[in-house]
Amino acid sequence: MKNRILPAFAAIALTMPLAACGSPKAPAPSPNPSSGIESPSRATAEEDRQAQADLPETRVVTDVWNRQVEIPCEVNSIICLGSMAPRLAAYLDVVDMMVAAEDNDIETMSVRYDYSPVYHGQLKELPSAGPGGGSGENNGYAEQIIQLQPDVILAGFNEDAADELQRQTGIPVVSIRYRTQGFIDEGFHRAMRVFAETVGAGERCEKVLSYIDACKEDLAGRTADIPDGDKLKAYTGAVTFNGRHGFAFTYVNFPPFTAVNAKNVADSFLESQTGEAAAAAAESGKAYIGNDGFEVDLEQILQWDPDIIFLDPGNMDLVRDEYNHNPGYFNSLRAVREGNVFTMPSSNAAGPNITYLLINAYYAGIILYPEPFNDIDLEKKAGEIMEQLLGQSFFDEMEEGGLYYGTIAIGG
Numbered sequence: 001m002k003n004r005i006l007p008a009f010a011a012i013a014l015t016m017p018l019a020a021c022g023s024p025k026a027p028a029p030s031p032n033p034s035s036g037i038e039s040p041s042r043a044t045a046e047e048d049r050q051a052q053a054d055l056p057e058t059r060v061v062t063d064v065w066n067r068q069v070e071i072p073c074e075v076n077s078i079i080c081l082g083s084m085a086p087r088l089a090a091y092l093d094v095v096d097m098m099v100a101a102e103d104n105d106i107e108t109m110s111v112r113y114d115y116s117p118v119y120h121g122q123l124k125e126l127p128s129a130g131p132g133g134g135s136g137e138n139n140g141y142a143e144q145i146i147q148l149q150p151d152v153i154l155a156g157f158n159e160d161a162a163d164e165l166q167r168q169t170g171i172p173v174v175s176i177r178y179r180t181q182g183f184i185d186e187g188f189h190r191a192m193r194v195f196a197e198t199v200g201a202g203e204r205c206e207k208v209l210s211y212i213d214a215c216k217e218d219l220a221g222r223t224a225d226i227p228d229g230d231k232l233k234a235y236t237g238a239v240t241f242n243g244r245h246g247f248a249f250t251y252v253n254f255p256p257f258t259a260v261n262a263k264n265v266a267d268s269f270l271e272s273q274t275g276e277a278a279a280a281a282a283e284s285g286k287a288y289i290g291n292d293g294f295e296v297d298l299e300q301i302l303q304w305d306p307d308i309i310f311l312d313p314g315n316m317d318l319v320r321d322e323y324n325h326n327p328g329y330f331n332s333l334r335a336v337r338e339g340n341v342f343t344m345p346s347s348n349a350a351g352p353n354i355t356y357l358l359i360n361a362y363y364a365g366i367i368l369y370p371e372p373f374n375d376i377d378l379e380k381k382a383g384e385i386m387e388q389l390l391g392q393s394f395f396d397e398m399e400e401g402g403l404y405y406g407t408i409a410i411g412g
Helices: 008-021 041-054 085-091 103-107 116-123 142-148 159-169 186-199 202-223 255-259 265-284 298-304 313-325 327-331 354-368 378-390 395-400
Strands: 058-062 068-072 078-082 128-130 152-156 173-175 233-237 249-251 293-295 308-311 341-343
Touching (some): 068 173, 085 152, 085 378, 103 116, 142 159, 152 159, 152 186, 159 173, 202 255, 202 354, 233 265, 255 354, 308 313, 378 395
Parallel strands (some): 078 152, 152 173
Antiparallel strands (some): 058 068, 249 293
């Protein structure tokens, strides 16, 4: 996690705000006693003091809502609240800067949050600054935050909520809210770079993004030349999206499907479900706030008659209750009859777990395109992804916690 490589252009772009704040000059060389020349150290020291006094104390960052937020030149302490904020701190390897955590991260280790197996031991020792969650609303504990006095609050909040918390605390609030629009899109890159600019983690940021982009290129390249007519029809159901749901809750632009150019039957609703929000985000330059998850009519799924069905194993109790009330419906689906129902572990918990999105994408490729993905060992690839983003593999803990891969029986 500490070995950091950064392309020159990215290093320049991400360090400019910090450079504008200035940095201490190198100490003047010691005089040579035998030279007979008087030491300039006193004059140099006075010049250094004056130069430091002239340096600005603050700089401005632009967050995902295009809010201009004035923050200290040097940020040493942060609080992370809401959707994605603690997760991005983990990806950027700056959890040590956090002076508080959210209740859900303090109280228990949960594999639902990909950073929790790695960082729970550290986070549980911090004071609480909020309950956690991904609503985007301001739920920070303002009084506790004021007492802790972090340099900056990084929050996965909506625009108004970020303004509100800043007014309540008098502490700069930088919003890094992110909702998926396809597969790890530019909105994620922007959120990461805003966070990195705020805390001075540009090198680490570009290393992570470069790895993610390489995975995206690999995933897309394996399936780019497969004609649509040769692709299996895929449906994902029981998706976790703002809570748990049953069989008919699905997803347009489902990230693991998008990653491998899969034929997602639900994408017939893509325009009606996301078109307006996508257009608004493109026009305003602000974060995307569409709802890609929605409930579809059960009869529509019958008409689609997907070849392959993926279901969130964490919601199978809901699906099995539905099956018990209407087994005839489920047994009329060809994928159910033929045993082509597979798990698709949830990647959402107060925002998307990017590690799980990448692993799920490789898993979808293995199931939907066995030949192009025949060289991928899922457990090995998952371990690599976890190590790149979070410093260590916790694949066994993930599966033991209920996020597992394999076939699944709806009526079992």
